[in-house]
Amino acid sequence: MPRGLWSPLLLLGFACAHAQPQPTSTPVTPSLPVLPLPRSSLAAVLAHRGDLELTAEQVDRLQVRDEELEREQVKLRAALEHRQHEAPARTGQQPGTGMGGSPGGRHRNSQRTNSATDAKPAVRSLEEQLDDADTRAYLGAEEAVLTEKQRDPAREIAEKYREDLYDQRDRAKQQKQ
Numbered sequence: 001m002p003r004g005l006w007s008p009l010l011l012l013g014f015a016c017a018h019a020q021p022q023p024t025s026t027p028v029t030p031s032l033p034v035l036p037l038p039r040s041s042l043a044a045v046l047a048h049r050g051d052l053e054l055t056a057e058q059v060d061r062l063q064v065r066d067e068e069l070e071r072e073q074v075k076l077r078a079a080l081e082h083r084q085h086e087a088p089a090r091t092g093q094q095p096g097t098g099m100g101g102s103p104g105g106r107h108r109n110s111q112r113t114n115s116a117t118d119a120k121p122a123v124r125s126l127e128e129q130l131d132d133a134d135t136r137a138y139l140g141a142e143e144a145v146l147t148e149k150q151r152d153p154a155r156e157i158a159e160k161y162r163e164d165l166y167d168q169r170d171r172a173k174q175q176k177q
Contacts, residue, residue, distance in 0.1 A: 037164055041138040042066040044161035045154045052150050052157075061145045069137040073130055080126045127169070131162075 038044040045052065046062050054062070124132075138158050146154055 037168060038161060040066055040069055040134050041158035041161050042069060042134075042141055044157050045138075045141075048154075048157050052146075052154055054150070058145050062141055065137055065141045065145070069133060072133050072137075076126065076129050076133065134162075 038047055042062055043066055046054075046059065046066065049059055142151055142154060
């Protein structure tokens, strides 16, 4: 063999000898990076102010409504946190009740009712409350601030934001499991 062919053959042989075998397990598909979402539907609309051709006055009014929404959401989170701290302190029995459930342990001859009117309404989750507040803020702004021409494209932006938010929440729940 001519001397010039040995070098490429040796390099090829060396490369093959040190090549990493491909794993036979299920390939892991890299997850797409989670892009930060705007904090609200209104913020999503504001991010598209140029596309929607919002005026300076409209931007100001939407920003004010978004700040009001933020304050409302802070209050909702604080109320939930307060309820969570308060709940462990409660016991199954009311203070001052005996074994019979009435003060002093005496049994009452009154009949217990289990009607739906006596039941307290179910507590909605924080996510539901935040979503409802976001929806109210967006719909109010849509009606009061946006023009007819801007409403449909803005609604599409808000709906896309909500879809992305729900998808992000689902991914987070799946990762916890």
